[in-house]
Amino acid sequence: MEIRTCDGIKLSEPYKIQCLVPDLPEPRDILPYLEEMHAARWYSNFGPLNSRFEAAMKLFINGGAIGPDIEVVTFTSATTALEAALRTIGLREGARVLIPTLTFPATATAVINAGFTPVLCDVDADSWEMLPHHARTMTASQAIDAVMPVSTYGKPIPTAEWDRFMQETGVPVIADTAAALGQQPAGEHIHLAFSLHATKPFSIGEGGLLVTPDAELAKRARSWSNFGFSGSGGVISQIGTNAKMGEYYAATGLAQIERWTQIKTRRQTVLDTYLEVLAPLDNRIRWQSSEDPFIPATFVIHAAGQAQHIASSLLDAGIHTRFWYLPPLYEHPALEGIAAGIDVKTAFPVTEELKHSLIGLPFHSFLSRRDVENIAATLTKIL
Numbered sequence: 318m319e320i321r322t323c324d325g326i327k328l329s330e331p332y333k334i335q336c337l338v339p340d341l342p343e344p345r346d347i348l349p350y351l352e353e354m355h356a357a358r359w360y361s362n363f364g365p366l367n368s369r370f371e372a373a374m375k376l377f378i379n380g381g382a383i384g385p386d387i388e389v390v391t392f393t394s395a396t397t398a399l400e401a402a403l404r405t406i407g408l409r410e411g412a413r414v415l416i417p418t419l420t421f422p423a424t425a426t427a428v429i430n431a432g433f434t435p436v437l438c439d440v441d442a443d444s445w446e447m448l449p450h451h452a453r454t455m456t457a458s459q460a461i462d463a464v465m466p467v468s469t470y471g472k473p474i475p476t477a478e479w480d481r482f483m484q485e486t487g488v489p490v491i492a493d494t495a496a497a498l499g500q501q502p503a504g505e506h507i508h509l510a511f512s513l514h515a516t517k518p519f520s521i522g523e524g525g526l527l528v529t530p531d532a533e534l535a536k537r538a539r540s541w542s543n544f545g546f547s548g549s550g551g552v553i554s555q556i557g558t559n560a561k562m563g564e565y566y567a568a569t570g571l572a573q574i575e576r577w578t579q580i581k582t583r584r585q586t587v588l589d590t591y592l593e594v595l596a597p598l599d600n601r602i603r604w605q606s607s608e609d610p611f612i613p614a615t616f617v618i619h620a621a622g623q624a625q626h627i628a629s630s631l632l633d634a635g636i637h638t639r640f641w642y643l644p645p646l647y648e649h650p651a652l653e654g655i656a657a658g659i660d661v662k663t664a665f666p667v668t669e670e671l672k673h674s675l676i677g678l679p680f681h682s683f684l685s686r687r688d689v690e691n692i693a694a695t696l697t698k699i700l
């Protein structure tokens with residue numbers, strides 16, 4: 318039998334339970350939009366489907382109600398949306414951007430690719446996120462030009478508190494809310510970047526959104542995504558790139574909006590089942606704390622020092638797990654210099670503990686109650 322490896326662990330049989338299964342529209346649901354696109358012969362360059370998708374996402378993010386006055390700009394990914402915002406918001410040369418230690422590497426690479434310096438901040442021990450009080454402490458003691466909080470594992474960031482932080486300190490907040498689309502409210506001051514990648518709850522395969530209350534920033538970021546063109550004269554006014562969403566993806570997005578209630582309901586059921594069947598283990602494991610209930614993008618549990626043991630044991634039972642957001646940023650070989658001169662054990666004690674304790678269990682729309690009971694039974698045996 319083929320031996321595959323997963324996160325460094327040998328796997329000798331195919332998974333019985335997958336960690337993540339994308340939930341996208343059927344081709345037949347996308348087809349009417351594709352027919353429309355083909356009839357118009359307009360496939361990219363901010364076509365009619367892209368404009369409709371942006372308008373629909375504005376309502377979607379505001380929960381269908383009148384919310385803050387926001388602009389929504391599509392991109393090829395959350396990574397390019399973040400880079401666009403960083404490059405066009407007006408940061409000084411050599412700007413220092415505060416980011417959490419526990420996040421997907423794109424948070425850091427967006428900062429580096431934009432030409433700035435990431436500055437690391439430890440996360441909260443319970444919600445596993447960088448909070449406004451962390452940013453206040455850091456900005457009070459060193460030069461920080463922008464802050465990028467992350468919606469860890471899809472947990473919405475506290476919008477009102479970050480709005481207040483930005484207003485009171487004048488430090489711009491460009492939040493990496495990649496995994497929180499559908500649950501993360503927009504702010505009145507802060508800027509958000511969402512991912513529409515296949516691994517995300519609201520997915521179109523690949524794509525991203527910049528959501529901002531700043532109409533001028535939206536204009537500059539859109540121009541950056543289109544080589545730097547502005548106006549219709551065919552001249553560039555900044556050095557941009559090509560990071561535009563094409564009409565095929567916008568078509569998938571329009572079809573996906575119609576499925577969102579169903580996706581959310583299924584994911585809520587899976588979450589409720591987990592919380593019920595894992596309740597007897599609550600003296601050995603815990604999950605991400607939050608003041609308001611939310612459905613995570615990836616269901617990560619904390620079991621003190623047991624992450625590797627859980628991954629291996631579940632794998633023996635054919636259950637696939639993932640070490641989401643691990644290793645911490647400062648342990649990626651390509652990001653070595655990011656914590657140069659810092660004693661990470663002293664500077665990031667929470668992350669140093671979490672890195673041995675966090676493990677992502679299977680979490681997606683297609684898990685049955687039996688699957689979740691199976692996972693819980695295996696956990697009960699080994700913990």
Ligand SMILES: Cc1ncc(COP(=O)(O)O)c(C=O)c1O
Pocket residue numbers: 393394395396397420421423424467468493495496511512513514516524525
């Ligand atoms: C926190 C975070 N930031 C950024 C990204 C990158 O998103 P995209 O694949 O859309 O560039 C991800 C994707 O997993 C993420 O989880």
